[in-house]
Every structure is written in structure tokens, then in C-alpha cells.
Amino acid sequence: MQTQKISYKRHRFPPQIIAHVVWLYVRFNLSLREVEEMMLGRGVDVSYETIRRWTVKFGPLIAHVLRRRQPGPGDVWHLDEVVVKIAGRSYWLWRAVDQNGVVLEEILQSRRDKRAAKRLLVKLMKRRGFVPKRIITDKLRSYGAAKREVAPGLDHWSHKGLLWLPSLMQDVFQTS
Known part of the structure; x- marks a missing residue:
């Protein structure tokens, strides 16, 4: 099974910011508005609705890539x-x-x-x-x-x- 390459084409923000925002939302159980405020504090102005769309679009793909990177169980x-x-x-x-x-x-x-x-x-x-x-x-x-x-x-x-x-x-x- 081949892994699907995550494509960030036609997005205004760089892939690192998109991936970081999705990771923040999913990993730390934050609300969309809390992630928006955190990013605004770092100088990135992104709306909570954009964060929601990114999470829906990129969340499953990022989770799949992270799961495949995990080492197998010990023996x-x-x-x-x-x-x-x-x-x-x-x-x-x-x-x-x-x-x-x-x-x-x-x-x-x-x-x-x-x-x-x-x-x-x-x-x-x-x-x-x-x-x-x-x-x-x-x-x-x-x-x-x-x-x-x-x-x-x-x-x-x-x-x-x-x-x-x-x-x-x-x-x-x-x-x-």
C-alpha cells in the first residue's frame, strides 16, 4: 500500500504552518478559536473557519502519516x-x-x-x-x-x- 502524498497546493499559508495548526488542534484538545488566538500571538492571522477546513482536509492524512512512522511493538x-x-x-x-x-x-x-x-x-x-x-x-x-x-x-x-x-x-x- 502506497502512502498518499499530502499536497498543500493552492493554499496561502506554507505547509509548515498548516501542519502545525492541525497538529495543535488535534493533539491538545483545543477549540478552533483557541488555536486561532495562539497563532495570532505568533503573528499568523488565520481564522477559525480556515483551521476547521484544514483539519477536515489534512487531519486524516497527517494522522495516517504519523501512525505509519510509529515503530512496531517489541518482541x-x-x-x-x-x-x-x-x-x-x-x-x-x-x-x-x-x-x-x-x-x-x-x-x-x-x-x-x-x-x-x-x-x-x-x-x-x-x-x-x-x-x-x-x-x-x-x-x-x-x-x-x-x-x-x-x-x-x-x-x-x-x-x-x-x-x-x-x-x-x-x-x-x-x-x-
């Missing part, structure tokens, strides 16, 4: 679950985070069993399109059972204190 995934009370009922929030701290997936389940862990792993691997090098979990046995069904060759570390160690320390523990 070491940390999986964990936490109990959450919603309307008086207990649920389990299952999370997967890569070694860089990027949240890969979150699933809310009513149970804390092998089926829920398997659902998380399958959803992660489908969405990311690859099997990680290693998963690191707490001592919950559901992860091991789910891993055996989904990806038997996957390296799995299960240790109570290992989940939050920096990645350099994990490599030290693996070699010893």
Missing part, C-alpha cells in the same frame, strides 16, 4: 491482570505491554482462567501479526496453560518479581 510482552469493580461486580482487566511500555491490548473478563488468558494471547497475536520472542507473566498458571495451546514453542517466564524488572536485568537473569 517481549508483559502480561498481567488486575481486579476491577464495576457496578459492584468484580471483573478482571487483562493487559499486555511490550518492553518499551506501549500498551498492546486490554481485555475485560468476568473470569480469571485459562480461557480468558487464551483469548488475550490469541487476540494479541492476531492483531500484531507475529508471535513474540518471550512473554513474562506473574505466577498465574492460566498463562502457561493458554501458552501451551496457542504457541507451544514460545519462551515463557513466570516469576512473581520478574514482571517489572528492567529489560537489561531480565537478560542478566536469563544468562545465569
Whole structure:
């Protein structure tokens, strides 16, 4: 798939100003008039209606370019679950985070069993399109059972204190 080149032809302002204005509006949850005032403070006289048109025209293209620039997820995934009370009922929030701290997936389940862990792993691997090098979990046995069904060759570390160690320390523990 080819990326679409953003064309700023037939616009009075330079591309850097247009891109900056759209970025300000989208990134910082500002109103159109607030962005207009900010730009006026910088010496650029642009109306809020022009900012709205630029956002409609260039916003999706700029977002697409920025998403493509993001690096892919890491190959070491940390999986964990936490109990959450919603309307008086207990649920389990299952999370997967890569070694860089990027949240890969979150699933809310009513149970804390092998089926829920398997659902998380399958959803992660489908969405990311690859099997990680290693998963690191707490001592919950559901992860091991789910891993055996989904990806038997996957390296799995299960240790109570290992989940939050920096990645350099994990490599030290693996070699010893």
C-alpha cells in the first residue's frame, strides 16, 4: 500500500504552518478559536473557519502519516491482570505491554482462567501479526496453560518479581 502524498497546493499559508495548526488542534484538545488566538500571538492571522477546513482536509492524512512512522511493538510482552469493580461486580482487566511500555491490548473478563488468558494471547497475536520472542507473566498458571495451546514453542517466564524488572536485568537473569 502506497502512502498518499499530502499536497498543500493552492493554499496561502506554507505547509509548515498548516501542519502545525492541525497538529495543535488535534493533539491538545483545543477549540478552533483557541488555536486561532495562539497563532495570532505568533503573528499568523488565520481564522477559525480556515483551521476547521484544514483539519477536515489534512487531519486524516497527517494522522495516517504519523501512525505509519510509529515503530512496531517489541518482541517481549508483559502480561498481567488486575481486579476491577464495576457496578459492584468484580471483573478482571487483562493487559499486555511490550518492553518499551506501549500498551498492546486490554481485555475485560468476568473470569480469571485459562480461557480468558487464551483469548488475550490469541487476540494479541492476531492483531500484531507475529508471535513474540518471550512473554513474562506473574505466577498465574492460566498463562502457561493458554501458552501451551496457542504457541507451544514460545519462551515463557513466570516469576512473581520478574514482571517489572528492567529489560537489561531480565537478560542478566536469563544468562545465569
